[in-house]
Amino acid sequence: MTSVPASRAAFESLALQYLSDLMGSALRMTRNWEEAQDLTQDTLVRAFRGFKGFQPGTNFKAWVFRIMVNTYINSQRRAARRPRTVSWEDVPGESEAGGFDPLAEDSQPEGSTLADLPDERLKRALDDLPDEFRVPVLLCDVEEFPYKDIARMLGIPLGTVRSRIFRGRQRLREALTQDPGSAS
Amino acid sequence: MDSATEPLGPGPSAGLGRHLVSFTDHAEDRFDLLAPIFRAALAQGCRCLFIGHRTTLPVLRDALAGRGCDVTDPLVSGQFRFLTAEETYLQGGCFDADRMLDSWGRAAVSARSDGCSGLCASAEVTWLHQRVPGSDRWLEYEYRINELDGLDQVGVMCLYDTNTLPAWLAPELAKVHPLIHADGMVRANAEFASGADQAADVPLAEDLEPAADRLPCAQLALLLSAYVDGQLIRRRRDEVARHLRACEVCAEKLESYRTLKAGLASLRTPGPVTPGFWDALRAHLANGPDPSA
Numbered sequence: 156m157t158s159v160p161a162s163r164a165a166f167e168s169l170a171l172q173y174l175s176d177l178m179g180s181a182l183r184m185t186r187n188w189e190e191a192q193d194l195t196q197d198t199l200v201r202a203f204r205g206f207k208g209f210q211p212g213t214n215f216k217a218w219v220f221r222i223m224v225n226t227y228i229n230s231q232r233r234a235a236r237r238p239r240t241v242s243w244e245d246v247p248g249e250s251e252a253g254g255f256d257p258l259a260e261d262s263q264p265e266g267s268t269l270a271d272l273p274d275e276r277l278k279r280a281l282d283d284l285p286d287e288f289r290v291p292v293l294l295c296d297v298e299e300f301p302y303k304d305i306a307r308m309l310g311i312p313l314g315t316v317r318s319r320i321f322r323g324r325q326r327l328r329e330a331l332t333q334d335p336g337s338a339s
Numbered sequence: 340m341d342s343a344t345e346p347l348g349p350g351p352s353a354g355l356g357r358h359l360v361s362f363t364d365h366a367e368d369r370f371d372l373l374a375p376i377f378r379a380a381l382a383q384g385c386r387c388l389f390i391g392h393r394t395t396l397p398v399l400r401d402a403l404a405g406r407g408c409d410v411t412d413p414l415v416s417g418q419f420r421f422l423t424a425e426e427t428y429l430q431g432g433c434f435d436a437d438r439m440l441d442s443w444g445r446a447a448v449s450a451r452s453d454g455c456s457g458l459c460a461s462a463e464v465t466w467l468h469q470r471v472p473g474s475d476r477w478l479e480y481e482y483r484i485n486e487l488d489g490l491d492q493v494g495v496m497c498l499y500d501t502n503t504l505p506a507w508l509a510p511e512l513a514k515v516h517p518l519i520h521a522d523g524m525v526r527a528n529a530e531f532a533s534g535a536d537q538a539a540d541v542p543l544a545e546d547l548e549p550a551a552d553r554l555p556c557a558q559l560a561l562l563l564s565a566y567v568d569g570q571l572i573r574r575r576r577d578e579v580a581r582h583l584r585a586c587e588v589c590a591e592k593l594e595s596y597r598t599l600k601a602g603l604a605s606l607r608t609p610g611p612v613t614p615g616f617w618d619a620l621r622a623h624l625a626n627g628p629d630p631s632a
Contacts, residue, residue, distance in 0.1 A: 174612050200623060
């Protein structure tokens with residue numbers, strides 16, 4: 156039996172620790188089992204290739220998720236096969252640079268409750284978000300990364316992370332407080 | 340903290356390779372800081388750059404010359420450059436943090452490719468209180484200067500005039516500069532907040548806006564979302580908490596964000612991993628090149 160090189164053994168040990176997290180996240184990102192497997196594999200192959208750049212003792216999960224998010228975004232850019240997947244360039248009017256108006260976003264009646272939401276409705280509403288809102292919300296609320304890590308993963312400023320998460324949540328609230336019968 | 344209170348020196352090279360802040364209420368104090376640093380930087384072959392109002396150049400040149408730093412020849416040779424805010428921070432009539440950070444990176448590269456040993460820059464930002472579009476990202480921008488590649492070859496001296504600076508902003512600015520100039524000495528800044536563990540205290544874009552407890556409820560929604568995530572600076576957090584105690588509508592909205600966040604967190608389930616997947620991946624890794632080789 157041949158011995159496994161030390162760097163590969165170290166990588167495999169870390170990868171195995173986060174493998175199901177990565178697979179779960181890949182599944183939520185791609186919404187497709189086969190694509191999720193491909194994304195996880197591509198991510199780990201790329202991560203292994205760049206493993207020399209990983210500093211032991213730092214946050215492996217954030218490091219490998221960054222690779223996964225980049226891999227996903229690049230694959231979406233290449234494929235551009237989902238109409239709802241839009242550009243990752245800054246959305247006009249979104250930014251803190253003055254065009255974004257929270258007042259316009261906040262027309263939802265209070266009192267409509269989000270409590271006791273069936274997971275399926277929430278999942279469907281999340282799946283229907285455009286990627287530039289869906290991925291930051293996923294990374295924040297599902298994967299529980301801080302804004303600073305998300306900014307690094309997506310290569311966007313902290314303020315943009317915050318506004319995308321906010322706008323993503325606004326859209327989710329709007330979708331979830333609609334009459335379930337009228338939801339598509 | 341000993342290292343934070345140890346003076347690094349009265350000026351000269353202490354401002355090189357560093358991000359420094361100074362709060363003064365008098366232009367003469369700013370020239371006192373700049374002259375020895377620019378003099379040393381020029382002697383070391385650095386490019387020096389000052390960004391100011393177009394009327395500032397003759398005043399700056401005379402003030403530096405009066406302090407033993409003659410920039411006449413360096414201005415001609417290009418080793419000392421003067422640019423206006425309109426040419427830099429305010430291109431197109433607004434402040435774009437990303438564009439400006441890119442510009443610093445390019446300026447450092449350009450200095451090196453012109454044969455200079457580094458870049459030593461300073462600026463006056465009196466336009467900041469004029470509520471220029473995009474200036475709400477100023478604190479984020481200042482923080483991100485610390486993350487510029489090659490900062491060791493770039494010195495950035497941020498000189499704030501306390502006559503025009505809102506009082507609450509100075510301590511927030513202090514948090515984003517690793518060095519501070521005070522009492523004629525450059526010191527490591529004990530207030531500097533660095534590292535991911537303090538990310539929540541890195542000021543974000545809202546910080547040049549009115550206090551949260553004076554914002555209309557609808558505008559507070561953006562802050563509520565970040566509040567739920569624990570991603571507001573302490574001062575903002577306290578303001579939002581005060582607003583929430585007095586406003587049922589926002590308290591209800593906060594609750595809906597919390598419910599949504601909890602619902603989303605419940606979607607976090609591990610993905611199924613088949614043994615075949617892991618075996619195939621291991622084989623793939625084994626067949627590829629060893630990255631440590």
